[in-house]
Amino acid sequence: MKEYVAQRVLAMLPVLLIVAVFTFSLVHIVPGDPAIILAGDSGTPEAVANIRERMGLDKPIYQQFYVWLTNALQGDLGISPASRVPVADQIMRRLEPTLSIGVFALLLSILMAVPLGVLAAWKQNTWVDRLSMVFAVLAFSIPVFWLEYNMIYLFAVNLEWFPALGYKPISEGIGQWLRHITLPAIAVGIISAALPARVTRSTMLEILKEDYVRTARAKGLIERAVLLRHALKNAMVPILTMFGLSLAAMIGGLVISEQVFAIPGMGRLIVDAVATRDYPLIQGTLLLIAVSYVVINLLIDLTYLYFDPRIRY
Amino acid sequence: MKWSSSFGLRLLPLAVLASVGFVLACGGAEEPAAPRAADPAAPAPTAASMMMEDPAAPRKPDQPAPAAPAPTAMAAMAPVLKPTPVVETGPIIQYTPPDEPVGAPKQGGTVLWAVGNTPSVDWSCHTTFRGGVSQHVYEGFFVFDDQRVEALPLSLESWSLSDDSSSYTFTLRDGQTFHDGTPVESADAIASTERWFGSTHAIAGEVFGLIKPVTHEVVDSTTYTMSMGRPFGLWPVYQAFNGAWIQPEEISNTNPHECIDTRTQVIGSGPYSYIEWIPGDRVSMERFADYKPRSEPANGAGGGKIAYFDRINAVVVPDHSTRIAGLKTGQIHIVASDVPGDFKADLQADPDVNVAVIGPGRPPYLVFNLGTKPFNNKKARQAVLMAADMEAWMTAAYGAGADWTLDGAVFMSDGPWATQVATEKYYKPDGIDLDAAKALMAEAIAEENYDGEVVVLGGNDTQFGRGSSAFTQQLLESLGLTVNRPNVDWATVIGWKNANPEQAGTPGVSHCARDIKPGANAPGDGWNMYHTRTAPFDPLTLEPASINWSCGWLVNPDDYSIPRGAARVEAGVQGALQPLTDKWLAAATLEDARAAIDEIQEFIYEEVRYIQLGATLGLMAFRNEMAYTPTAGGFVLTGAWFK
Numbered sequence: 001m002k003e004y005v006a007q008r009v010l011a012m013l014p015v016l017l018i019v020a021v022f023t024f025s026l027v028h029i030v031p032g033d034p035a036i037i038l039a040g041d042s043g044t045p046e047a048v049a050n051i052r053e054r055m056g057l058d059k060p061i062y063q064q065f066y067v068w069l070t071n072a073l074q075g076d077l078g079i080s081p082a083s084r085v086p087v088a089d090q091i092m093r094r095l096e097p098t099l100s101i102g103v104f105a106l107l108l109s110i111l112m113a114v115p116l117g118v119l120a121a122w123k124q125n126t127w128v129d130r131l132s133m134v135f136a137v138l139a140f141s142i143p144v145f146w147l148e149y150n151m152i153y154l155f156a157v158n159l160e161w162f163p164a165l166g167y168k169p170i171s172e173g174i175g176q177w178l179r180h181i182t183l184p185a186i187a188v189g190i191i192s193a194a195l196p197a198r199v200t201r202s203t204m205l206e207i208l209k210e211d212y213v214r215t216a217r218a219k220g221l222i223e224r225a226v227l228l229r230h231a232l233k234n235a236m237v238p239i240l241t242m243f244g245l246s247l248a249a250m251i252g253g254l255v256i257s258e259q260v261f262a263i264p265g266m267g268r269l270i271v272d273a274v275a276t277r278d279y280p281l282i283q284g285t286l287l288l289i290a291v292s293y294v295v296i297n298l299l300i301d302l303t304y305l306y307f308d309p310r311i312r313y
Numbered sequence: 314m315k316w317s318s319s320f321g322l323r324l325l326p327l328a329v330l331a332s333v334g335f336v337l338a339c340g341g342a343e344e345p346a347a348p349r350a351a352d353p354a355a356p357a358p359t360a361a362s363m364m365m366e367d368p369a370a371p372r373k374p375d376q377p378a379p380a381a382p383a384p385t386a387m388a389a390m391a392p393v394l395k396p397t398p399v400v401e402t403g404p405i406i407q408y409t410p411p412d413e414p415v416g417a418p419k420q421g422g423t424v425l426w427a428v429g430n431t432p433s434v435d436w437s438c439h440t441t442f443r444g445g446v447s448q449h450v451y452e453g454f455f456v457f458d459d460q461r462v463e464a465l466p467l468s469l470e471s472w473s474l475s476d477d478s479s480s481y482t483f484t485l486r487d488g489q490t491f492h493d494g495t496p497v498e499s500a501d502a503i504a505s506t507e508r509w510f511g512s513t514h515a516i517a518g519e520v521f522g523l524i525k526p527v528t529h530e531v532v533d534s535t536t537y538t539m540s541m542g543r544p545f546g547l548w549p550v551y552q553a554f555n556g557a558w559i560q561p562e563e564i565s566n567t568n569p570h571e572c573i574d575t576r577t578q579v580i581g582s583g584p585y586s587y588i589e590w591i592p593g594d595r596v597s598m599e600r601f602a603d604y605k606p607r608s609e610p611a612n613g614a615g616g617g618k619i620a621y622f623d624r625i626n627a628v629v630v631p632d633h634s635t636r637i638a639g640l641k642t643g644q645i646h647i648v649a650s651d652v653p654g655d656f657k658a659d660l661q662a663d664p665d666v667n668v669a670v671i672g673p674g675r676p677p678y679l680v681f682n683l684g685t686k687p688f689n690n691k692k693a694r695q696a697v698l699m700a701a702d703m704e705a706w707m708t709a710a711y712g713a714g715a716d717w718t719l720d721g722a723v724f725m726s727d728g729p730w731a732t733q734v735a736t737e738k739y740y741k742p743d744g745i746d747l748d749a750a751k752a753l754m755a756e757a758i759a760e761e762n763y764d765g766e767v768v769v770l771g772g773n774d775t776q777f778g779r780g781s782s783a784f785t786q787q788l789l790e791s792l793g794l795t796v797n798r799p800n801v802d803w804a805t806v807i808g809w810k811n812a813n814p815e816q817a818g819t820p821g822v823s824h825c826a827r828d829i830k831p832g833a834n835a836p837g838d839g840w841n842m843y844h845t846r847t848a849p850f851d852p853l854t855l856e857p858a859s860i861n862w863s864c865g866w867l868v869n870p871d872d873y874s875i876p877r878g879a880a881r882v883e884a885g886v887q888g889a890l891q892p893l894t895d896k897w898l899a900a901a902t903l904e905d906a907r908a909a910i911d912e913i914q915e916f917i918y919e920e921v922r923y924i925q926l927g928a929t930l931g932l933m934a935f936r937n938e939m940a941y942t943p944t945a946g947g948f949v950l951t952g953a954w955f956k
Contacts, residue, residue, distance in 0.1 A: 036811050048811070050570040083592045084574045090592065152638050164638040165630055165645075262630035262639070264594035272430075272593045275774070277804055 005302070012294050019290040020072070024065050027282050055081055055279070068283065077287070078280030087284035090269060097167045098265035101181050101188065101257065102250035108189030109196065110243060116193070117200020117239075118232060121208060122223075132197065140194035148187045148260045155183060165262040184257045188250070196242045203235040210234075236307040244300035248293045408669035408943050415940035415956055420600075422955040423624040424939070427636045427645040430629065434579050434590050435572045436558045437512040445649075446596050446627060448614060448949045451558030451581035452489065454502070455549045456614040459944040462729055464549035465615035467607070468497065468559055468582065470535075478544035485535040488605050491561055492586035499537035503529040504565035506539070509557030511569040516555050516854050520548075523853070523898075547853070547898075550729075554851065558583075584620040584951050596627040606951075613946015621954035640666060640934055647935035649948045654715030660934050669943040670716055671931040672727040677710055677777060677846045679785060679924040680862045684827045685841050686763040693757035694921035700750035700788055704742040707927040709784035710777050720928040723914045725849040734911040735918040740925075747791065754792040767794045768833045770810065770843035772803025781844045781926065799834055809836040810843055846929075852897045852913060856890040862923065890916060 035051040052058050056067070071078065077087035120132035156164035162183050168176040207213060208231055216230045217223075255267035266285060273281035304311050428445065436447045447453075452468040466472060470486045489497035506529070510521040521527065524541035531537050539548075564578050573579065579587040584606070585598035606617040628645065630636045633653050639645035641663060652660070652668075660668045679697075687693040703719055711717050721740025724730035758764075767789055771782025786796045801809065829839035845862070893913045900906035933948075935941055941953035 036808050050568075054571055080592065082572060083590060084572055085576065085592065093591065094593075149634060152635065157638050157641050160642060163644055164642045165635045166628070166639075259631050260635055262628070262632065262635050264591065264629070268593050268631065275802070275804055277808075 001305075008298050008301070012298070015294055016291060019294075020069055020287060021065075023283050023286040023290065024068060026286070027279055028061060051081070057279075068280075072284075072287065077284035080278050080281050082276060082278065087280050090281065091266070091284055091288055094264060094266045094269045096169060097181075097263050098251060098254055098258070098267065100167075100170070100177065101185050101254060101263065101265070102247060104181055104185035105188035105192060105250065106243060106247050108185060109193040109246065112189065112193040113196035114200055114232070114239065116197045118204055118227060120197070120201040121204030122227060124205060129201075132201070136194045136197045138194075139190050140198075142191070144187055144191045145256050145260055147190065148184065148257060151183050151187055152260070167261075167263045167265070180263075184254075184261045184263065188254065188257055192246050192250075196239055196246070199242055200235065200239050203238050204231055207231045207235050233307055237304055240300055240303055240307065244296050248289075248296040251289055251292045406669065406671050406943065406945050408667075408671075410942070411667060411937060418619070418621055418940070418954045420621050420623065420954070422622055423626055424622045424950060424953070424955075425639075425644065425646050426625060426627050426950065427630045427639060427648045428627050429631060429633075429636070429651055434575055434587065434596060437508050437514075437569045437573075445948065446587075446598070447558055447581075448583070448947060449585040449598055449625060449951070450492075450579060450583045450587045451560070452497075452583045453552065453556055453558050454483070454506075455552040455556060457553045457946045458615065459613035459946045461613070461945050464553035465612060466549070467615050468502070472549070474546060478546050479542075480538055480540040481548060482532070482536065482538045486605070486607070487535065489582050490603050491582045492580050492601055493561070494603075495561060496534070497559060497582045498534045499531045501562045501565070502559055503531065503537055503539075504562040505557045505559045508560070508565040508569045514555060516551060517557075519854055520545075520551050545898075551853070555848075584618050585625055588624075593629055595629060598625045598627075599623060611952040613944050614949050615946065618949065618951035620951050622950060625950055637934075640936065643936060643938075645936075646939055647933070647941070647950075649933050649935075650931045652932040652934050654712060654717075654932060656934075657716065657932060665937050666934050667937060667941075669933045671933055671943055671945055672725075675846060675931070676720070676725065676849060676928045677707075677781060677844065677926045678862075679781070679842055679844055679926065681842050681922060682840055683922060685829055685839060686765070687754075687757050687761040687767075688841055690757040690761050691920065692753050692760070696750045696754035696757060696792060697788065698739060698918075698921050698924055699753060700745055700747055700792055701741065701924060701926075702745050703740060703927055706781065706784050706788075710781035710926060711929060712776070712780075716930045716932045718928050718930065721925060723855070723917050723925065724851060724910065725928060728849050728851075730852055730910050732907065732910050732914050735915045739918040751792055754794070758793075765795075765829055765831060766797040766833070767842070768829055768838070768840045769796055769798045770801065770806045770840050771798070772806045772844075773800050774802040777846060778803060778806070778844055785842065785844070797833055805836065806843055809838075809840060849928075852894055852910065855913070855917075856894060889920070 035048045035055060035057055056064060059067075068078065075088060077091070079086050080090065083090075116132040116135065120129040123129050152164050155161045162179055166180060168180050170177045213226060213231055216226045221230075251266060254263075254265055255271055257263070258265040258267040259271065266289075269281065270285045272278070273285060434446050434450070436451065454467060454469055455464040456467050457463070458465050468485055468489060470484045472481060472483045474481055483502065485497060485499065485502060491497060491501075509517045510527070511517075524543055524545045526542050528540045529537055530540070559582055561580055564573060564580060567573065567578075575590045579590070581587070582604075584601055584604045586601040588597040588599055590596045600620045600623055604618075604620065606619050607615075609616045611617055611619070630639060630645065633651075633656070636645060636648050637652070637656050637660065640648055640660075643665075657668060660666050681688045681694055683689055703721070707717050707719065718726075719740075719742045720726050721736035722728070722731050722733060724732070726733070769782055769785050769789065771785070772778030773782075782798055786798045789796050799809075827839070829841065833839055890913065893909060893916060897906060897909035897913065900909055933943055938956055939953055940956050941950075
């Protein structure tokens with residue numbers, strides 16, 4: 001087991017190197033010269049040349065990569081040319097809102113998706129099943145921004161239960177923090193619950209037909225124990241995979257919700273960085289997202305051990 | 314001779330052009346130099362003398378001052394008129410103040426002001442610094458009055474222009490301090506002016522190119538002089554348009570092309586001191602207790618700027634709908650601009666919110682690349698203008714309910730240099746002649762022997778970019794052209810416009826590609842036209858901005874090696890418009906200035922280097938709990954308070 005974890009961590013290194021190469025190259029492949037953009041629409045060639053030199057863009061690309069990678073390995077992701085604020089500082093500041101909403105939304109989606117999926121499978125072909133799946137299809141089809149605008153209109157503008165925009169850090173009080181993340185987390189949670197609910201249902205349906213479930217029922221176990229201890233635990237592997245990927249996606253993927261609710265999180269950081277072609281910032285954030293995917297995948301693989309003891313690494 | 318600002322601006326109709334004409338008439342430098350008229354009111358210069366030659370080069374403290382310029386015929390020039398605005402009407406402002414009394418002003422509270430994107434806090438390294446944050450943190454030299462007609466001194470106690478219009482004497486207000494507690498002195502004002510000269514702003518480069526060499530002399534801690542290489546009476550107006558803000562000398566002396574460190578170097582002397590900028594989130598400022606406002610009443614962005622709010626938070630809310638929701642729920646107090654027209658009726662119906670429409674208009678443009686076929690041919694450009702239904706174009710760009718006006722005046726109908734010459738003939742909201750336009754385009758295509766695609770760029774990440782370029786595509790297709798409109802964002806448009814691999818890296822040379830690659834789909838593949846928006850032009854910046862835009866505004870459009878920016882000024886290369894601009898600069902009477910403006914506008918419409926589609930107006934909304942009076946002089950939150 002320990003050997004396996006060590007192996008996996010070591011195997012991450014080449015993956016991360018490839019990710020770093022891709023991240024760096026992608027940014028340089030995208031059209032749009034950051035120096036020209038910083039200089040503006042009427043920027044003169046002198047201004048562009050000055051900015052290019054200042055940003056090190058006049059150096060060969062392999063040199064730029066070498067400098068960036070060696071600095072990144074030491075935790076220095078560079079400095080944004082526009083604000084002169086280190087990229088690492090900006091990312092740290094933006095992680096809290098995104099993680100707060102992401103984790104909250106993930107919890108909500110688990111709380112919605114798993115019971116719905118289990119219920120739908122248990123009461124297959126009844127109105128419970130159909131209603132659950134109508135919810136899943138609707139949540140899957142509705143654009144998140146549409147849901148969010150309507151929630152703002154109803155819960156913020158009309159009922160005034162929640163604020164319409166912004167974010168308060170947890171250090172300013174849990175109540176305020178919760179009030180600010182509730183609407184976006186519910187919206188994202190609903191949308192993210194759709195697919196896992198369907199996966200839970202279909203996996204549960206398969207498992208409920210297994211011999212060991214029939215045996216469990218035959219030996220007189222109550223239905224709750226059959227469903228939760230025997231069936232659901234065995235269905236958890238694909239469900240967990242889905243939630244793990246959802247969490248990883250949320251770290252960089254709350255773009256729309258952060259835009260709608262004006263939350264200064266990672267998603268908006270990336271969008272702003274791309275719009276201004278802030279190379280160090282784009283590279284830093286992409287690297288972080290890639291690393292989170294790799295790490296979360298590793299963690300998911302390890303949790304399989306708990307849910308399915310047959311798995312041996 | 315002392316000039317009060319109003320006296321100066323009203324009487325100015327005597328100055329600049331006459332000087333150029335006079336020099337030419339007198340044979341330029343052959344005229345014996347007369348000693349510069351001394352200003353009896355100004356004390357004799359005593360301290361260090363600095364002459365500005367290369368504004369971009371950081372000045373070293375131990376560097377000896379360059380030699381003073383040799384006397385030229387300048388001193389013998391007749392004084393130029395300080396060209397005053399040629400119209401006296403102010404910008405559009407539609408605002409009905411609420412009926413209830415606002416009560417006496419009181420201090421306190423944090424005002425939450427929503428902005429669409431991260432406002433820049435460094436006035437010299439970004440092109441969009443003016444207004445907003447800078448207005449509060451920094452103190453400039455001049456600002457506009459509430460009609461945007463008169464330039465009012467802000468950090469200056471007084472100023473004067475010498476009789477020959479080539480030297481200014483400035484006296485700073487007593488008792489001004491920076492937010493770090495150090496006093497504001499002449500050396501700071503001079504260094505800030507020099508940083509402005511070297512900044513990326515086109516207007517600064519043009520003004521410097523026009524008036525160099527510039528020599529500053531410190532008279533005492535609050536008085537200094539600025540001598541220029543030619544008579545120039547427009548300094549106050551251009552400072553009010555887009556001028557320098559005063560920073561401590563050591564910050565101003567850093568490389569103007571390198572942004573300052575926003576954590577430690579945002580130090581001004583304005584009514585609010587800077588706390589922090591969290592990019593993408595907010596900029597926070599707090600009332601500066603040691604700020605001493607002017608004694609006059611507030612007027613536009615000037616006069617006595619009294620800070621009542623304890624704190625200003627410029628909150629970044631990128632989404633329009635969310636900004637409005639925030640305003641309605643009281644989470645936002647003011648949205649100072651860019652409220653979409655679609656929300657106007659809803660906001661007007663809200664008893665908690667006030668709405669104001671404010672000029673001056675911000676014009677959108679279609680810009681031609683003058684070096685590519687078929688639009689190197691004037692007839693092709695004229696055909697597009699002839700076929701353009703401006704009302705339909707503006708509707709496509711901004712939507713039917715939006716706040717925009719049809720305005721063909723090159724310097725805007727509500728601007729200080731407005732004229733309507735030629736607009737009736739060329740700027741058509743309706744009554745277009747499509748057949749004649751088609752015929753003219755066919756003629757141009759035949760003359761240029763062109764059968765390729767036309768590449769049209771517009772940033773598809775904004776409604777303006779999408780809507781206007783889609784309309785342009787339709788318009789060109791109706792003229793029989795094949796259009797390629799790549800789906801790109803604004804950042805790519807800018808990169809595309811200036812990308813030419815063959816010329817990249819050649820200093821001072823426009824990098825626009827000359828040839829269009831068939832199926833163009835990436836920067837470097839060439840372009841024919843693109844869509845942009847900017848602040849309204851003025852006669853001095855029209856030509857340089859157009860050169861940067863359209864890859865040349867040339868005497869000879871085939872010459873693509875024309876240098877741009879400072880390199881162009883250095884090389885003495887003139888665009889075709891320059892003689893007309895000079896005429897305006899030298900206008901000695903208001904009539905002369907108006908005539909020159911008319912000529913410029915006629916030239917613009919005849920040449921069609923770009924097409925002005927109309928003008929958008931700023932829509933502002935703020936909550937009732939704020940006692941605030943909108944002004945066209947510039948957005949500023951001093952003078953406002955919570956009721």
